[in-house]
Amino acid sequence: MPLNIIVLIKVIPDLEQIKANASTGEVQTDRIPLRLETLSENAIEAAVQLREKHGGKVFGLIFGKQESAPLMKKAYAMGVDEGTVLTGYGENNPMHTAEVLCQKIRTMQFDLIISGNQSADTYTGLLPGIISSKLNINLLSNALTLSIDQATITVRSSLDRKIQNLSSQLPAIVSVTQETNQPRLPPVMQIMAAGRKQIVTEAAQVADTANVKRISNKAPKSERRKQLFEKTDEGIVAIVKAIKEEIR
Amino acid sequence: MKTLIFADDGEIAGQICSYLKTGTENYVATLPGEESKCGKTGAKQIFVLNGKPDSSNVSIALKELKDRESIDYVFIGSTAFGRDVAGKLSGLGNMKPLSEITSIAFKDGIAVTTRFLYGGKSVLTEESNSNLFVTAPGISEIVQDKPGSPVQQLNLNDPAVKIVGEEKKSAGGVDLEKAKVIVSIGRGLGKPDGIPMVEQLAKAVKGEIAGSRPVCLDYHWLSEDRQVGLSGKKVKPKLYIAVGISGQIQHIAGMRGAKTVIAINKDKTAPIFEECDYGLIGDLYQIVPKLVASLLA
Ligand SMILES: Cc1cc2nc3c(=O)[nH]c(=O)nc-3n(C[C@H](O)[C@H](O)[C@H](O)COP(=O)(O)OP(=O)(O)OC[C@H]3O[C@@H](n4cnc5c(N)ncnc54)[C@H](O)[C@@H]3O)c2cc1C
Ligand SMILES: Nc1ncnc2c1ncn2[C@@H]1O[C@H](COP(=O)(O)O)[C@@H](O)[C@H]1O
Numbered sequence: 001m002p003l004n005i006i007v008l009i010k011v012i013p014d015l016e017q018i019k020a021n022a023s024t025g026e027v028q029t030d031r032i033p034l035r036l037e038t039l040s041e042n043a044i045e046a047a048v049q050l051r052e053k054h055g056g057k058v059f060g061l062i063f064g065k066q067e068s069a070p071l072m073k074k075a076y077a078m079g080v081d082e083g084t085v086l087t088g089y090g091e092n093n094p095m096h097t098a099e100v101l102c103q104k105i106r107t108m109q110f111d112l113i114i115s116g117n118q119s120a121d122t123y124t125g126l127l128p129g130i131i132s133s134k135l136n137i138n139l140l141s142n143a144l145t146l147s148i149d150q151a152t153i154t155v156r157s158s159l160d161r162k163i164q165n166l167s168s169q170l171p172a173i174v175s176v177t178q179e180t181n182q183p184r185l186p187p188v189m190q191i192m193a194a195g196r197k198q199i200v201t202e203a204a205q206v207a208d209t210a211n212v213k214r215i216s217n218k219a220p221k222s223e224r225r226k227q228l229f230e231k232t233d234e235g236i237v238a239i240v241k242a243i244k245e246e247i248r
Numbered sequence: 249m250k251t252l253i254f255a256d257d258g259e260i261a262g263q264i265c266s267y268l269k270t271g272t273e274n275y276v277a278t279l280p281g282e283e284s285k286c287g288k289t290g291a292k293q294i295f296v297l298n299g300k301p302d303s304s305n306v307s308i309a310l311k312e313l314k315d316r317e318s319i320d321y322v323f324i325g326s327t328a329f330g331r332d333v334a335g336k337l338s339g340l341g342n343m344k345p346l347s348e349i350t351s352i353a354f355k356d357g358i359a360v361t362t363r364f365l366y367g368g369k370s371v372l373t374e375e376s377n378s379n380l381f382v383t384a385p386g387i388s389e390i391v392q393d394k395p396g397s398p399v400q401q402l403n404l405n406d407p408a409v410k411i412v413g414e415e416k417k418s419a420g421g422v423d424l425e426k427a428k429v430i431v432s433i434g435r436g437l438g439k440p441d442g443i444p445m446v447e448q449l450a451k452a453v454k455g456e457i458a459g460s461r462p463v464c465l466d467y468h469w470l471s472e473d474r475q476v477g478l479s480g481k482k483v484k485p486k487l488y489i490a491v492g493i494s495g496q497i498q499h500i501a502g503m504r505g506a507k508t509v510i511a512i513n514k515d516k517t518a519p520i521f522e523e524c525d526y527g528l529i530g531d532l533y534q535i536v537p538k539l540v541a542s543l544l545a
């Protein structure tokens with residue numbers, strides 16, 4: 001059965017490049033390059049693998065800002081067929097994000113929605129559940145593996161202390177873990193082809209009723225000594241001394 | 249002020265209940281077998297949700313409890329299952345969720361909370377009128393010094409998804425959060441054959457072995473409960489020795505509380521060297537045996 005799959009893709013600042021202001025400790029994110037969020041890449045890979053197996057179409061949805069739009073090209077290069085970037089993403093407000101995405105999804109035909117289980121920057125992990133409730137479709141979460149047979153999806157779901165084998169009729173929403181797959185590095189040909197593909201942008205139709213006020217956003221202080229040794233023998237002397245002090 | 253606390257892990261429910269002890273009337277919901285772990289943390293009532301729990305039927309049960317008991321605030325322990333339930337309940341009850349909080353104080357009906365952002369790179373302090381707080385494990389020690397709470401059994405609806413089978417995950421039975429010394433290994437170990445060598449180091453420093461996420465979840469060189477980091481254990485030993493760990497921010501978020509950090513890595517530019525007290529640049533297979541020999545000498 002060919003599948004219509006919607007994959008939810010988040011665009012985030014490159015976390016490794018975020019620096020804190022030396023005197024105030026406030027972190028600065030302006031002009032930090034954007035990238036696809038880690039788990040979103042796993043979600044794309046899972047979607048593309050299912051399409052390769054069953055046929056159909058993978059539709060990418062980003063709720064971001066105008067600047068996020070070019071990142072859809074990377075998703076195309078990884079195998080996403082079509083995509084829309086919804087703009088108007090502000091503060092992190094999962095209920096708003098979910099409502100914006102659901103408004104769009106309600107206009108679409110789909111068998112399956114795939115997302116990450118927890119995004120690498122905000123680490124919320126709420127979106128799959130909220131969307132499942134709002135669209136009234138089943139949630140199969142934290143997938144280690146997923147497979148589809150006719151209109152039934154089966155997932156190995158990784159919880160903290162156990163693994164559950166779950167199954168459900170489609171349509172459904174699946175959240176994937178980082179261990180699900182290794183997202184592909186797209187070949188040059190595909191990157192070039194992706195560059196020519198159209199990216200649709202639409203302004204989000206739902207207003208953000210933010211209920212959270214940010215007081216501060218500071219990097220935790222690191223007061224480490226950072227004493228580095230390239231000469232092993234020299235380093236070991238210092239380190240053995242430090243260890244012995246701690247485990248006395 | 250009435251709160252409803254849910255965690256599939258009774259210990260985490262108990263931590264939240266202990267944390268909220270002052271000025272709130274706490275109701276706890278948990279799964280069968282977990283109620284004793286939080287039985288004496290001062291909950292007004294403990295509800296045990298019987299049946300085949302999934303995020304759907306548990307969120308429905310919590311919504312009913314919340315309405316029935318006129319609950320002001322819901323707290324849900326941040327586990328994989330907890331986050332699913334929190335999302336489902338948020339959608340179902342049109343709630344205002346706030347994720348991964350590490351502290352909370354109420355000021356005139358406003359919640360002042362902290363949580364990590366950017367994968368652990370920063371700590372966000374916020375004010376909100378949120379009414380559902382997903383709570384990071386370990387928000388407080390569990391304090392079991394109250395009389396036993398009354399327990400009421402509730403039955404869950406049938407699950408929305410079919411639960412075809414279940415396997416327990418293997419657990420190493422360690423309590424990393426309480427360990428005084430931790431030797432933690434990363435992907436730089438290259439192969440599981442390196443583990444006996446690291447065990448010798450752990451023995452020499454009387455420490456527990458832990459690991460980065462790939463080591464525990466991808467390669468299963470260690471059991472999953474030995475994972476340190478944002479999505480693993482938050483540890484605070486006196487001594488943390490990171491062996492072949494690059495120090496990505498999500499790992500650092502788990503070991504920031506360590507007193508002294510020693511890192512061994514062959515890459516001079518590895519971010520772990522920004523987060524260590526002592527760093528040895530070089531091949532861990534050369535360094536670790538020498539370190540063990542010196543420690544035992
Ligand atoms: C939402 C989310 C949550 C996450 N949660 C966690 C978490 O809880 N815990 C966690 O650890 N990660 C977590 N991660 C993953 C994290 O981003 C990194 O991918 C992970 O920490 C990397 O593990 P590593 O350091 O073992 O591997 P790598 O990053 O591959 O580092 C290996 C290091 O070993 C060094 N090395 C290689 N060979 C040798 C040698 N012979 N001698 C010495 N050094 C050598 C290399 O120079 C390198 O620095 C999370 C990611 C996301 C997106
Ligand atoms: N703004 C967004 N646009 C599209 N997808 C998103 C967005 N935010 C989160 N997601 C998806 O939801 C997953 C879990 O995110 P979260 O619930 O925010 O931790 C991510 O891995 C993405 O797949």
